[in-house]
Amino acid sequence: MEQTPAHTRVFVVDDEANIASSLATILRIHGFDARAFTEPLAALSAARFETPDLLISDVIMPVLSGIDLAIQMQRNYPKCRVLLFSGQAGNSDMLQAARDDGHNFELLSKPVHPKVLLDMIKKVST
DSSP states (O other): OOOOGOOOEEOOOOEEEEHHHHHHHHHHHOOOOOEEEOOOOHHHHTTTSSSSEEEEEEEEOSSSSSHHHHHHHHOOOOOOEEEEEEEOOHHHHHHHHHHHTTTTEEEEESOOHHHHHHHHHHHHHH
16 A cells, blocks of 8 residues: 555655755655655664655765665665665666665666656655
Protein backbone atom coordinates (compact mmCIF):
# COMPACT_ATOMS: atom_id res chain seq x y z
CA MET A 1 0.00 0.00 0.00
CA GLU A 2 1.33 3.42 -0.95
CA GLN A 3 1.88 5.85 1.92
CA THR A 4 0.58 9.39 1.81
CA PRO A 5 3.24 12.11 1.83
CA ALA A 6 2.33 13.18 5.39
CA HIS A 7 3.07 9.66 6.59
CA THR A 8 6.31 9.31 4.65
CA ARG A 9 9.50 10.22 6.51
CA VAL A 10 12.24 11.23 4.07
CA PHE A 11 15.91 11.80 4.82
CA VAL A 12 17.64 14.02 2.26
CA VAL A 13 21.44 13.79 2.43
CA ASP A 14 23.86 15.99 0.52
CA ASP A 15 27.15 17.47 1.69
CA GLU A 16 26.06 20.74 0.08
CA ALA A 17 23.74 22.28 2.68
CA ASN A 18 21.79 24.39 0.20
CA ILE A 19 20.88 21.33 -1.88
CA ALA A 20 19.88 19.19 1.10
CA SER A 21 17.76 21.93 2.66
CA SER A 22 16.18 22.97 -0.66
CA LEU A 23 15.09 19.43 -1.52
CA ALA A 24 13.78 18.84 2.01
CA THR A 25 11.82 22.12 1.83
CA ILE A 26 10.31 21.15 -1.53
CA LEU A 27 9.25 17.80 -0.08
CA ARG A 28 7.76 19.43 3.03
CA ILE A 29 5.77 21.80 0.79
CA HIS A 30 4.35 18.68 -0.87
CA GLY A 31 3.40 17.19 2.50
CA PHE A 32 6.32 14.90 3.26
CA ASP A 33 7.98 14.66 6.67
CA ALA A 34 11.43 15.56 5.31
CA ARG A 35 14.72 16.17 7.14
CA ALA A 36 17.92 17.48 5.60
CA PHE A 37 21.38 16.18 6.50
CA THR A 38 24.79 17.30 5.30
CA GLU A 39 26.63 14.35 6.85
CA PRO A 40 25.78 10.74 6.00
CA LEU A 41 26.79 9.49 9.45
CA ALA A 42 24.37 11.96 11.06
CA ALA A 43 21.56 10.52 8.93
CA LEU A 44 22.50 6.98 10.01
CA SER A 45 22.52 8.06 13.63
CA ALA A 46 19.13 9.82 13.33
CA ALA A 47 17.62 6.71 11.71
CA ARG A 48 18.00 4.84 14.99
CA PHE A 49 15.38 7.15 16.48
CA GLU A 50 13.29 8.03 13.41
CA THR A 51 13.47 5.34 10.76
CA PRO A 52 13.08 6.86 7.29
CA ASP A 53 10.68 5.44 4.74
CA LEU A 54 12.80 6.94 1.98
CA LEU A 55 16.44 7.99 1.69
CA ILE A 56 17.36 10.51 -0.99
CA SER A 57 21.12 10.90 -1.12
CA ASP A 58 23.90 12.40 -3.18
CA VAL A 59 26.35 9.75 -4.36
CA ILE A 60 29.68 11.52 -3.86
CA MET A 61 30.21 12.74 -0.29
CA PRO A 62 33.13 12.76 2.11
CA VAL A 63 33.49 10.03 4.74
CA LEU A 64 30.70 7.81 3.35
CA SER A 65 29.35 7.66 -0.20
CA GLY A 66 25.64 7.81 -0.84
CA ILE A 67 25.81 4.25 -2.13
CA ASP A 68 27.42 3.02 1.09
CA LEU A 69 24.90 5.03 3.10
CA ALA A 70 22.04 3.47 1.11
CA ILE A 71 23.40 -0.05 1.62
CA GLN A 72 23.76 0.49 5.37
CA MET A 73 20.33 2.09 5.62
CA GLN A 74 18.67 -0.80 3.81
CA ARG A 75 20.63 -3.36 5.81
CA ASN A 76 19.43 -1.78 9.08
CA TYR A 77 15.97 -0.77 7.83
CA PRO A 78 14.93 -3.11 5.02
CA LYS A 79 11.71 -1.22 4.23
CA CYS A 80 13.59 2.04 3.55
CA ARG A 81 13.47 2.88 -0.15
CA VAL A 82 16.36 4.70 -1.82
CA LEU A 83 16.83 7.36 -4.47
CA LEU A 84 20.33 8.50 -5.34
CA PHE A 85 21.29 11.63 -7.24
CA SER A 86 24.53 12.95 -8.59
CA GLY A 87 25.99 15.71 -10.71
CA GLN A 88 28.92 13.56 -11.75
CA ALA A 89 28.80 11.15 -14.66
CA GLY A 90 31.63 9.01 -13.28
CA ASN A 91 29.47 7.13 -10.79
CA SER A 92 28.60 4.25 -13.09
CA ASP A 93 31.38 2.01 -11.72
CA MET A 94 30.21 2.57 -8.13
CA LEU A 95 26.58 1.90 -9.08
CA GLN A 96 27.54 -1.21 -11.05
CA ALA A 97 29.50 -2.57 -8.08
CA ALA A 98 26.42 -2.04 -5.88
CA ARG A 99 24.23 -3.78 -8.48
CA ASP A 100 26.68 -6.68 -8.63
CA ASP A 101 26.15 -7.01 -4.86
CA GLY A 102 22.36 -7.10 -5.32
CA HIS A 103 21.52 -3.42 -4.71
CA ASN A 104 19.53 -1.77 -7.48
CA PHE A 105 19.21 1.94 -6.71
CA GLU A 106 17.48 4.52 -8.88
CA LEU A 107 19.74 7.41 -9.93
CA LEU A 108 18.67 10.97 -10.73
CA SER A 109 20.92 13.60 -12.30
CA LYS A 110 21.62 16.91 -10.60
CA PRO A 111 20.11 19.39 -10.72
CA VAL A 112 16.92 17.55 -9.80
CA HIS A 113 13.74 19.23 -10.99
CA PRO A 114 11.02 19.03 -8.30
CA LYS A 115 8.51 17.35 -10.64
CA VAL A 116 11.05 14.69 -11.63
CA LEU A 117 11.86 14.11 -7.96
CA LEU A 118 8.20 13.76 -6.99
CA ASP A 119 7.53 11.44 -9.94
CA MET A 120 10.50 9.26 -8.97
CA ILE A 121 9.36 9.14 -5.34
CA LYS A 122 5.99 7.91 -6.55
CA LYS A 123 7.73 5.28 -8.70
CA VAL A 124 9.87 3.84 -5.89
CA SER A 125 6.97 3.99 -3.42
CA THR A 126 4.76 1.59 -5.35
